[in-house]
Amino acid sequence: MLIRACFRFEGELNDFLAPEKENLEFEHLVGVTDTLKHLIESIGVPHTEIESVHVNGKARALSEKLESGDRVHVFPHATPVRLRSARFVIDGHLGRLAAYLRMLGFDTSYDRAADDKLLAALASAEQRLVLTRDVGLLKRREIEQGYCVRSDKPRDQLREVTQRFALASQFDPFSRCMDCNGQLCPAPKEEVVDTLPPHTRETKNHFSRCTHCGKVFWRGTHYERMLGWIEELREQARLCS
Numbered sequence: 001m002l003i004r005a006c007f008r009f010e011g012e013l014n015d016f017l018a019p020e021k022e023n024l025e026f027e028h029l030v031g032v033t034d035t036l037k038h039l040i041e042s043i044g045v046p047h048t049e050i051e052s053v054h055v056n057g058k059a060r061a062l063s064e065k066l067e068s069g070d071r072v073h074v075f076p077h078a079t080p081v082r083l084r085s086a087r088f089v090i091d092g093h094l095g096r097l098a099a100y101l102r103m104l105g106f107d108t109s110y111d112r113a114a115d116d117k118l119l120a121a122l123a124s125a126e127q128r129l130v131l132t133r134d135v136g137l138l139k140r141r142e143i144e145q146g147y148c149v150r151s152d153k154p155r156d157q158l159r160e161v162t163q164r165f166a167l168a169s170q171f172d173p174f175s176r177c178m179d180c181n182g183q184l185c186p187a188p189k190e191e192v193v194d195t196l197p198p199h200t201r202e203t204k205n206h207f208s209r210c211t212h213c214g215k216v217f218w219r220g221t222h223y224e225r226m227l228g229w230i231e232e233l234r235e236q237a238r239l240c241s
């Protein structure tokens, strides 16, 4: 049996709506057995983006159902969102974002071959926040914390994520392997010298090595560029706070 209810979405939740539904109250046909989670997600908004739902002015759980004539008001998270622990799992399309978050020292799981089921299971088992541009993935019930990355450009994605979760105070640059997420430790030159290109062997003296995959890192021109960029991210965070 279908009944009529009215919905209105606040702020950035409108990013997920069809244009004719943005920033206004609209009527929606509702099944009497449908939960608020199901209804809101069928309109397009994943549950991970929602802070609270009011029905006729009173806060309600996403597991509750509606009655005819109910007026539903849906609110986004207040930003920046403060995380208990900044640990991420990233879907297969956002590999550059994963590498950049690792560069900043954040524990970031990324497996290009992982399907949605595996990503959701990992997020749940290890309490990682899911970063994706796939709204369907964020609708999965087992995912508690997630965020739909709006930008399609990796550098803008990193700025978006660091600002949304106020990560700047937790940056620990070059402490983690960009390739595999392992921890980096200082490595004496004599232990890595055989793996170095000739110019690096002659000009560099300080190295670190990934404790997981063994990759060796040193401070080259790439490092200097990254440092400048990290300082920009910190400066933008200061301006936003």
Ligand SMILES: [Zn+2]
Pocket (backbone or CB within 6 Å): 177, 178, 179, 180, 181, 182, 210, 211, 212, 213, 214, 215
């Ligand atoms: Zn590694």
